[in-house]
Amino acid sequence: MKTILITGATGFLGSALTARSLAEGHRVKALSRNDPAGHRVRAAVDTAARGFGFSLGAEPLSRLSVFQVDFQDLPGTLAPEVLGDVTHVWNVAAEMSYSLKKILPAVEQNVRATSMLYALAARRARRCERFYHVSTAYTAGFGVEQVRERPHVAPRVINAYQLSKWMAESNLLLHHPELGLPVTLFRPSVIIGHHDTGWSSGASFGLFFLAEALLLGKRRHAEHVQLDLKADSLLNLVCVDTVVRRALALLETRASREDREIFHCIGDELIPLAGALEPAWSALGLRAGFGPPRHAVDAELQRFLEKNKPFADTTWHFHADRLQAVLGEAYGPQPMTPQIAGRSLTHFLAHRLRELARAPVDPAPEAARTAAPGAP
Numbered sequence: 001m002k003t004i005l006i007t008g009a010t011g012f013l014g015s016a017l018t019a020r021s022l023a024e025g026h027r028v029k030a031l032s033r034n035d036p037a038g039h040r041v042r043a044a045v046d047t048a049a050r051g052f053g054f055s056l057g058a059e060p061l062s063r064l065s066v067f068q069v070d071f072q073d074l075p076g077t078l079a080p081e082v083l084g085d086v087t088h089v090w091n092v093a094a095e096m097s098y099s100l101k102k103i104l105p106a107v108e109q110n111v112r113a114t115s116m117l118y119a120l121a122a123r124r125a126r127r128c129e130r131f132y133h134v135s136t137a138y139t140a141g142f143g144v145e146q147v148r149e150r151p152h153v154a155p156r157v158i159n160a161y162q163l164s165k166w167m168a169e170s171n172l173l174l175h176h177p178e179l180g181l182p183v184t185l186f187r188p189s190v191i192i193g194h195h196d197t198g199w200s201s202g203a204s205f206g207l208f209f210l211a212e213a214l215l216l217g218k219r220r221h222a223e224h225v226q227l228d229l230k231a232d233s234l235l236n237l238v239c240v241d242t243v244v245r246r247a248l249a250l251l252e253t254r255a256s257r258e259d260r261e262i263f264h265c266i267g268d269e270l271i272p273l274a275g276a277l278e279p280a281w282s283a284l285g286l287r288a289g290f291g292p293p294r295h296a297v298d299a300e301l302q303r304f305l306e307k308n309k310p311f312a313d314t315t316w317h318f319h320a321d322r323l324q325a326v327l328g329e330a331y332g333p334q335p336m337t338p339q340i341a342g343r344s345l346t347h348f349l350a351h352r353l354r355e356l357a358r359a360p361v362d363p364a365p366e367a368a369r370t371a372a373p374g375a376p
């Protein structure tokens with residue numbers, strides 16, 4: 001039985017990874033903040049399991065333990081005995097905000113806490129085989145079309161998230177020779193919901209942020225919205241179950257492994273932006289076009305989407321030959337169709353509409369001002 005230390009288990013990907021790890025018979029130790037009794041992790045993992053179409057019984061859940069830590073003081077709050085029997089680390093947690101006003105919290109969490117966790121695992125987790133760090137394919141930055149599974153030397157990045165995720169990658173690669181623990185940088189593209197159930201946690205990131213803009217148009221009672229985005233840019237979307245499946249397959253794969261690895265975890269087909277979003281505006285009963293704003297609501301949507309526009313308008317071609325070579329048949333190509341994207345968007349919008357029905361205060365202007373957590 002493997003003992004996997006996971007951070008970010010209250011979040012979208014981390015909760016799903018934890019649920020599937022338990023279902024596959026592993027023990028999971030989740031590090032969580034503001035979660036003294038572990039209720040937040042347990043609730044998120046239970047929801048993710050149901051979102052994937054299964055439920056976790058008492059026995060799998062007994063293999064989950066939650067440890068509250070302060071990620072800014074891991075040496076002081078992560079007891080050495082927690083690491084003693086850990087066989088693998090999956091570092092999933094990340095500060096997701098794009099805002100440059102959040103650059104310090106982003107560096108604190110995404111760079112400093114990540115490096116500290118790696119150092120502690122290298123020194124104290126004697127049975128640990130490898131440190132898996134979830135990064136993002138978008139550390140490639142702008143101005144490159146073909147993106148290989150390699151370190152990015154001087155990427156052109158534009159926000160706190162992208163910058164801090166790139167810094168974290170560089171730091172881990174830098175520290176590996178000294179600390180010795182094998183490290184894998186695992187870079188998903190834009191993660192969407194479960195390919196079959198459409199489940200996601202409801203966080204407005206990536207494609208869902210674009211859907212959030214359409215929802216805003218609906219809430220402003222527009223019948224037709226014009227999105228200031230390129231309709232024909234090609235998106236790389238990958239389903240959360242594909243990401244989790246490949247992540248767990250890596251734990252079983254010993255051949256062709258290297259001490260420092262970089263993998264892209266991507267969808268194996270690109271989808272035009274307009275085709276990906278069409279199910280969202282149809283589900284909302286809206287009509288949509290693409291181009292500069294034509295009325296006040298369009299202008300509001302343009303401001304809302306400002307921080308995501310550079311990502312939505314750019315087509316990257318990510319290569320995943322290394323992950324394919326290491327996983328072999330277990331790689332399992334992931335097609336992308338409007339139907340798959342549609343299930344995901346429908347699930348997301350239903351979740352958001354339920355939330356809005358519970359909290360009728362309009363949170364949209366606040367979201368536009370601060371979060372812009374939006375993209376990949």
Ligand SMILES: NC(=O)c1ccc[n+]([C@@H]2O[C@H](COP(=O)([O-])OP(=O)(O)OC[C@H]3O[C@@H](n4cnc5c(N)ncnc54)[C@H](OP(=O)(O)O)[C@@H]3O)[C@@H](O)[C@H]2O)c1
Nearest residue numbers: 008009010011012013092093094095109136188190191206
């Ligand atoms: N979603 C995507 O499309 C996508 C694409 C590529 C890569 N990724 C990567 O996948 C990972 C998970 O993303 P996600 O979509 O699951 O995000 P998410 O749902 O927002 O979850 C983020 C997780 O990180 C934790 N976290 C956030 N800020 C933190 C901080 N300052 N200190 C400690 N913990 C913090 C959250 O804990 P709390 O509950 O305590 O806030 C939560 O558990 C991230 O590393 C992200 O960069 C995501």
